[in-house]
Amino acid sequence: MSSVIVETLKRTKGGNGINPVEIAQAARTTPEAALRVLEKFLNMENPDGTRLDSSARFNLASEAVRLGALQAVLRALTWQEFETFSEECLGRACFETQKGLIFKDGRRRWQVDIIATRGQIMLVLDCKHWESPNYSSKFYAAVRHHKQSLGPLVRHMKIRGLLGNHQDVWALPVIITLFEPRVSVLDGVVLASVAQLGDFLEHVTPYDSDLPFILVPHIVESPIS
Template structure:
């Protein structure tokens, strides 16, 4: 783990990872750091394959913010702290990246038709699917959470009817939920616990499936 001050600076640097070209001066303004510290952060990013340097400018691609977030997490940054700096698209990509790291075949924004439904992230492993609805909200009321669960169960039933999988588990991934819990048999998983959930997924499929209302 890198020193705390440097780690905090690295997390702050995520704010400045914007697609296109940016100078050190503009990066320091975007991240509210000194130009010296901005240079250090950018050097760290470049050394880890995030961005490219050309003509005194650093050029970032669309997925570089996610790569910067994953770098910070790998160095010890809190997942929920990093997630606050991501847009909802980044949040979905982070969830998909975690599933892929646990050997799930993963797709994002899966569309079902008649009626049209969209699933944020689908991961399939050993014939069993986990269908994730990502909720990048600051706060979730109980009624909002209950509504999200009902809709995700509906999506999962439709997915099961159309796709060739043995079983499918609906799940909600949130940013601020403190601990994993079940609502109507659906796991509500804070993003910082998604990796451990995926690690234990195969050994608990029967339990998850028996609790769900799919």
Template sequence: MENIKREILLAILKETAALNHVKIDDIAKSAHTPRTLVRDFIMEFSEGGLLKIHNETIAVNGAQRLKIALKAAELGSDIERIARFLTWSEFERFSRISFEENGFIVKMNFRFVWLSKRWEIDILGVKRPIVISADCKHWQRKWSGTASLRAVEMQVERTKALAEASRRLAGKIGIKGWRYAYFVPIVLSLFPSQHKFHERTPIVPILSLNDFLQNVIAHLDDINSFYISYA
């Protein structure tokens, strides 16, 4: 039955990529599965919080789509196939919401120049005394191994440059008037990587971002950061 569940979950992702709702009949057709069986599994998914159902229509929000993707992966679906049904914009949008719900001011695609070089950081999350510098990685099969470690190293380099430039960029970053700041590099991934850390820099699965943000201040001594004093 797991293979049937996988196909139904993938069909939900596919059919809700453009709109957040879809008829059960359309899921059955897309999954090539009898409607009665599809409805039984959809009721199970609804009870598990993966979706909502009203009459014969399924509705999902952004967070639920990500949970559906992870559930499909847990059941053995090919991750690259799953990733085709998830857009970059919903990945970034969910990240932004997580930051904002935890009290961070968010700056997307933050660009700056330092030491005659142009830099760009996908997401900055600013909440005194922390500036989280996040690089967003969607998914490629090769990414979860050594490529993820290289991504971390590059993000550390970007964050170090930002920290060094921060006195000049205080207004743009949103830290004007701060006495000091911790610049924390992280890599956000759609799916869990083989590595949770590299050189004390976190690789954070997107659905773990909320928990990470809630606890980051308590773990500053344990993770990589760049401390800058403005006194």
């Protein structure tokens, strides 16, 4: 069943309609069997030709993950859906999230994929939907840029009153990827695959000495380079 769902996700990117014959060939089953799977999980009769909206695609992806096809599902999603999937994981771990925050600091424009807060913790996430394996050297530019965004982000949030009592807030920069990175922390930024995200969120705490948390006032006083 999961192979039918994954092939459906692959072939309905960009608004393409469901083609049971193509899906069945790729999933090595019959068109009739593929339709039965899709009818069950989409809750509709004969979805042949149907264009799936983002909600339907996400529901299909969730079912395939439940069936054990996480990595295949994530590769079948668009980068926007990958961000949404990461945000959903954060929500399930009781984090409040903001996605796609765009702001200016002086003349420079910045964008942060996801900000997630829970109690004293503020995770600043950059989602990388990279298809190739995650060698450490691949991350250097992304890590540098992500760290540089923290100061402007905190200033933006302070000005708009989005930090509350920021004296007690601990920030953690995180890069989320498709594949498991070779290292878990690189130059003060956490690297994790989305498959590792659930376990990471369950145990994350600013009192873990292995995690490079930064007290928010220190970010403003000593900008990170």
